[in-house]
Amino acid sequence: xxxxxxxDIHITVSEGASLELRxxxxxxATPYLFWYVQSPGQxxxxxxxxxxxxxLVQGIKGFEAEFKRSQSSFNLRKPSVHWSDAAEYFxxxxxxxxxxxxxxxAGTILRVKS
Amino acid sequence: xxxxxxxxxxxxxxxxxxxxxxCAQDMNHEYMYWYRQDPGMGLRLIHYSVGEGTTAKGxxxxxxxxxxxxxxxxxLGLESAAPSQTSVYFCASTRDINTEAFFGQGTRLTVV
Numbered sequence: 035x036x037x038x039x040x041x042d043i044h045i046t047v048s049e050g051a052s053l054e055l056r057x058x059x060x061x062x063a064t065p066y067l068f069w070y071v072q073s074p075g076q077x078x079x080x081x082x083x084x085x086x087x088x089x090l091v092q093g094i095k096g097f098e099a100e101f102k103r104s105q106s107s108f109n110l111r112k113p114s115v116h117w118s119d120a121a122e123y124f125x126x127x128x129x130x131x132x133x134x135x136x137x138x139x140a141g142t143i144l145r146v147k148s
Numbered sequence: 149x150x151x152x153x154x155x156x157x158x159x160x161x162x163x164x165x166x167x168x169x170x171c172a173q174d175m176n177h178e179y180m181y182w183y184r185q186d187p188g189m190g191l192r193l194i195h196y197s198v199g200e201g202t203t204a205k206g207x208x209x210x211x212x213x214x215x216x217x218x219x220x221x222x223x224l225g226l227e228s229a230a231p232s233q234t235s236v237y238f239c240a241s242t243r244d245i246n247t248e249a250f251f252g253q254g255t256r257l258t259v260v
Contacts, residue, residue, distance in 0.1 A: 043188065066246040077152075077238065077251035078191075085246045124190060128245040134198050135206060136181055136242070136249060140190035 036061045036132045038139035046145040047115050055110040055142050057125030066128035067108040073121045120146045154252035161229040161259045169224040171239030179242045180222040184235040229259045
């Protein structure tokens with residue numbers, strides 16, 4: 035079955051510092067990969083997605099992610115974090131071969147210190 | 149354009165009571181999902197549907213039932229609520245498996 039692992043439960047970075055959030059998936063073929071962000075008390079908003087083509091994808095709010103098939107990873111990055119980026123970030127995997135399920139990781143809570 | 153609407157937003161149930169959560173989307177999406185969100189566990193898939201009249205089990209289906217009689221609505225039922233079902237429930241819909249999922253604002257359910 036498909037699965038998603040986000041190994042970091044919490045990450046704290048200083049404002050202006052770079053950020054990388056890790057995501058690993060368990061799946062045989064090329065899945066559909068997503069990053070979502072959730073602000074406190076809110077629903078989820080799509081940051082970016084990958085399903086084919088260029089392995090480096092750009093998203094909203096200055097985020098990008100790189101698909102690495104050899105490492106089964108889809109890490110999220112941002113060169114310079116802003117205080118407003120503090121939120122919870124979720125990696126998700128979709129797969130037709132697994133019945134079109136959309137499965138999420140456990141999430142990473144990002145704290146930004148000024 | 150309302151997107152995905154969940155009702156109710158809050159609910160307190162006593163153990164053993166039943167209730168139905170309603171998810172409605174106005175985007176003509178084929179796929180709809182129900183998740184529960186618990187601290188440290190992310191969003192766990194309860195049940196989902198890939199079209200009107202179809203449903204399938206997700207990762208944590210026990211204690212829940214669903215129905216998709218109309219394309220725009222996806223109902224989640226709890227027949228006999230248990231304290232372990234205290235959670236925040238999110239509904240989502242997508243046009244296809246490789247497109248953006250749109251989420252409702254969530255339902256906070258407490259079972260006492």
